[in-house]
Amino acid sequence: MMFILRRLLLTIPILLLVSILTFSLIHMIPGDPARVILGQEATPEAYQALRTELGLDKPIVEQYFSWLGKVVTGDLGMSITDRVPVIDLIIQRLPATVELTIGTFLVAILIAFPAGILAAVRRGTWVDYTSTFAALGGMSIPSFWLAMMMIIFFAVENQWLPSSGYVPFSENPAQNLMAMILPCVATGLRESAVLMRMLRSSLLDVVNMDFIRTAKAKGLNEARTILGHALRNAMVPVITTSGLMIAGLLGGLVITESIFSIPGFGRLIVESVFKRDYVTVQGAILVSAILVVLVNLVVDILYAVIDPRIKSGKGAGE
Amino acid sequence: MKTFRKFLRNGLGLIGALIILTLIVVAIFAPQIAPFDPNEQDYSKILLPPGDEHWFGTDDLGRDIFSRVVYGARISIQAALISVGIAMLIGVPIGLLSGYYRGFWDEWIVMRSVDAMQAFPFLILALAISAVLGSGFGNAMLAIGIGFSPAFVRITRGQVLSLRNMEYIQAARSVGVKDARIIFRHILPNAMNPIMIQATLAMASGIIAEASLSYLGLGVQPPTPSWGSMLNHAQSLMSIAPYATFYPGIAIFLVVLGFNLLGDGLQQVLDPRSRK
Numbered sequence: 001m002m003f004i005l006r007r008l009l010l011t012i013p014i015l016l017l018v019s020i021l022t023f024s025l026i027h028m029i030p031g032d033p034a035r036v037i038l039g040q041e042a043t044p045e046a047y048q049a050l051r052t053e054l055g056l057d058k059p060i061v062e063q064y065f066s067w068l069g070k071v072v073t074g075d076l077g078m079s080i081t082d083r084v085p086v087i088d089l090i091i092q093r094l095p096a097t098v099e100l101t102i103g104t105f106l107v108a109i110l111i112a113f114p115a116g117i118l119a120a121v122r123r124g125t126w127v128d129y130t131s132t133f134a135a136l137g138g139m140s141i142p143s144f145w146l147a148m149m150m151i152i153f154f155a156v157e158n159q160w161l162p163s164s165g166y167v168p169f170s171e172n173p174a175q176n177l178m179a180m181i182l183p184c185v186a187t188g189l190r191e192s193a194v195l196m197r198m199l200r201s202s203l204l205d206v207v208n209m210d211f212i213r214t215a216k217a218k219g220l221n222e223a224r225t226i227l228g229h230a231l232r233n234a235m236v237p238v239i240t241t242s243g244l245m246i247a248g249l250l251g252g253l254v255i256t257e258s259i260f261s262i263p264g265f266g267r268l269i270v271e272s273v274f275k276r277d278y279v280t281v282q283g284a285i286l287v288s289a290i291l292v293v294l295v296n297l298v299v300d301i302l303y304a305v306i307d308p309r310i311k312s313g314k315g316a317g318e
Numbered sequence: 319m320k321t322f323r324k325f326l327r328n329g330l331g332l333i334g335a336l337i338i339l340t341l342i343v344v345a346i347f348a349p350q351i352a353p354f355d356p357n358e359q360d361y362s363k364i365l366l367p368p369g370d371e372h373w374f375g376t377d378d379l380g381r382d383i384f385s386r387v388v389y390g391a392r393i394s395i396q397a398a399l400i401s402v403g404i405a406m407l408i409g410v411p412i413g414l415l416s417g418y419y420r421g422f423w424d425e426w427i428v429m430r431s432v433d434a435m436q437a438f439p440f441l442i443l444a445l446a447i448s449a450v451l452g453s454g455f456g457n458a459m460l461a462i463g464i465g466f467s468p469a470f471v472r473i474t475r476g477q478v479l480s481l482r483n484m485e486y487i488q489a490a491r492s493v494g495v496k497d498a499r500i501i502f503r504h505i506l507p508n509a510m511n512p513i514m515i516q517a518t519l520a521m522a523s524g525i526i527a528e529a530s531l532s533y534l535g536l537g538v539q540p541p542t543p544s545w546g547s548m549l550n551h552a553q554s555l556m557s558i559a560p561y562a563t564f565y566p567g568i569a570i571f572l573v574v575l576g577f578n579l580l581g582d583g584l585q586q587v588l589d590p591r592s593r594k
Contacts, residue, residue, distance in 0.1 A: 013426070013430050014430060014433045014434050014437060017430055017431055017433070017434035018434045018437050018438075020434075021434055021435065021438070025446055025450060026450075028447070028450045028451070029450050030451070030452075133330075136330075136575065136578055136579065136582065137571075137575060139574075139578055140522065140571055140572075140574040140575035140578050141571050141574075142526050142529055142530070142567065142570050142571065142574070144529075144530065144533055144549065145549060145563070145566075145567030145570060145571070146567075148549065148552075148553060148556060148563050148567070149563070149564070149567065151556060152556055152560045152563065156556055156557045156560070247436075247437075247439050248439065248440065249439075250439040250442065251439030251440050251441030251442050251443075252441065254441055254442060254445060254534075255441070255530055255533065255534065258534065259553070266442075269442060269445060269446075270445070270534060273445060273446075273448075273449040273536070274535075276449075278449070278450070281446055281449055282446075284442075285438060285442055285443070285446050288438065288439050288442050289434075289437040289438045289439075290437075292437045292438070292439060293437045296437075
């Protein structure tokens with residue numbers, strides 16, 4: 001409990017700095033933000049109204065605390081172009097992104113675990129070399145290009161799967177799943193390569209440890225030794241990678257959602273960037289950073305569950 | 319020399335180095351290699367499939383795709399070098415000073431700011447910075463460089479922490495060598511190996527990030543040929559000219575693979591602890 005509390009307390013300064021960086025975004029706009037957002041033709045009334053709405057007529061410190069006060073109550077401001085609360089826009093777009101993240105993660109795990117375990121167990125054989133080289137190749141493929149290649153093969157040439165579009169799961173589960181296959185596989189393949197490399201490397205550290213030798217000496221077969229003993233001990237770095245992966249995925253999905261026309265959180269950011277709706281961009285990147293901080297918090301707590309030495313402050317390697 | 323010989327024996331690292339070398343040669347000699355002007359439009363030759371005259375075919379404006387891919391190498395190599403250069407210029411000095419002097423600034427300002435910056439999904443941060451500063455290659459490089467810098471702060475600081483208490487540093491301090499000289503003459507050269515490995519791997523990510531921003535329309539602006547903007551343009555041609563999508567993507571893949579192989583090879587040679 002103390003560990004979780006300490007970890008929660010550490011999150012507070014990070015969130016405060018995240019809020020300062022996000023707040024600074026509008027102030028990084030060269031020149032007057034209200035003038036840039038509205039353009040040179042805006043009337044003086046519209047210009048003044050936007051300055052008041054964004055709080056630009058107040059001193060900067062006052063602006064920050066007033067903005068922060070609203071943010072903690074869930075008020076991320078009003079979208080400049082859509083005139084609806086930014087938080088509503090985000091909530092509307094999150095389900096598609098969450099589904100895409102879960103699907104991508106599943107694809108990554110389904111490929112990475114068998115390949116990583118096989119590569120570690122058959123170290124130095126053709127299985128190891130092939131999967132290691134395939135992983136390096138996988139890490140080098142730009143996922144948006146892979147997505148386009150898959151659209152050409154599976155949707156344009158063969159019409160096996162839809163090329164784009166999104167149907168909510170609650171409306172039509174079958175159509176939803178069909179539409180999600182290509183985006184999840186296109187993004188998940190690259191992630192599986194990263195995860196596979198980490199799992200292989202982490203397992204190689206563990207399989208040479210004394211307790212594994214003892215397990216083998218006591219007659220335990222290879223499958224039970226690896227799956228029952230080595231894998232759990234190799235999980236800490238793998239979970240770290242998975243946590244980082246989710247953060248990276250939120251970024252990567254910006255492109256996947258654009259290619260497949262999925263109305264998700266990433267596409268909201270891209271659309272807002274092009275509409276110069278900086279209030280929505282600001283709100284969306286704040287939410288993405290908070291999500292990443294929370295994922296990292298969950299990952300740290302998971303460490304302690306998997307490896308009790310972390311909870312007692314001794315560290316995994318000691 | 320010994321390290322270089324060890325690197326030459328590392329097959330995959332060598333393949334990576336050869337790919338990068340090819341990229342550099344192609345980028346330098348693009349005008350000699352490309353058979354056509356990359357921006358020349360020929361409406362009598364639109365959407366020609368790959369053939370003898372146009373090896374990679376032509377796009378919907380009649381531009382030669384091979385020539386555009388060749389010129390795109392220039393943008394990619396610049397993207398790799400400039401974005402990582404900016405990240406190193408920001409990250410390495412901060413990491414050096416923070417790790418050497420430690421204390422409140424290191425613990426609570428620098429490292430917590432690094433944590434905060436790493437909380438932003440990289441591409442979203444780069445997208446937001448590009449959006450604020452405006453689209454274009456220079457701003458995209460700045461956005462990617464700023465996004466990469468926390469990783470360099472972290473890795474440099476980690477190295478300094480392990481080096482600052484070594485005997486040779488303490489000896490230098492005890493004979494009155496100034497801090498700046500200790501940091502830049504004695505610590506930095508010994509901290510360079512992991513920084514160089516990180517730089518090589520970051521170049522791979524820099525190329526993908528530039529291509530991603532250009533694909534979204536926030537990086538290199540038309541008609542300048544960049545692999546990302548070529549893919550953006552080719553997306554609308556997927557059903558009629560799939561080859562227009564194929565070649566720029568293969569080029570990105572090969573170059574990123576080259577940097578990843580080189581980074582892996584360097585890691586095995588320069589950081590033997592990582593060898594498995």
